[in-house]
Amino acid sequence: MYKLICGANPVHLGIATPAGDWDLDALRDHSETCTSCRGLLRAAAHLAEYLTASQAAEEKGVSARTIQSACESGALPHMRPGREILIDRRDLQEWRPRPVGWQKGRKRK
Numbered sequence: 482m483y484k485l486i487c488g489a490n491p492v493h494l495g496i497a498t499p500a501g502d503w504d505l506d507a508l509r510d511h512s513e514t515c516t517s518c519r520g521l522l523r524a525a526a527h528l529a530e531y532l533t534a535s536q537a538a539e540e541k542g543v544s545a546r547t548i549q550s551a552c553e554s555g556a557l558p559h560m561r562p563g564r565e566i567l568i569d570r571r572d573l574q575e576w577r578p579r580p581v582g583w584q585k586g587r588k589r590k
């Protein structure tokens with residue numbers, strides 16, 4: 482579970498569900514009232530454009546782990562506020578999941 486910059490509990494604020502998804506409306510509300518979080522949540526203006534790893538996985542029909550390793554390998558651009566991964570929807574659309582077992586260092590692009 483990620484933490485807000487101000488240290489508030491995102492679950493308590495209704496921003497994060499126990500499953501780890503984000504309620505973007507609640508996040509926006511918080512960013513409007515919390516000066517500590519405003520910096521991070523400047524991105525919230527565009528946050529509807531961002532997907533968590535599990536949302537991205539669902540959208541692409543792959544596992545969240547595939548999304549995470551694509552982020553870690555640099556194949557998929559992402560942001561990391563706290564421990565959460567956020568992926569720009571446009572980057573996700575351009576990203577093509579590689580077949581299982583593709584080897585690092587053999588990118589073709």
Ligand SMILES: [Zn+2]
Pocket residue numbers: 485486487488489511515516517518
């Ligand atoms: Zn805050």
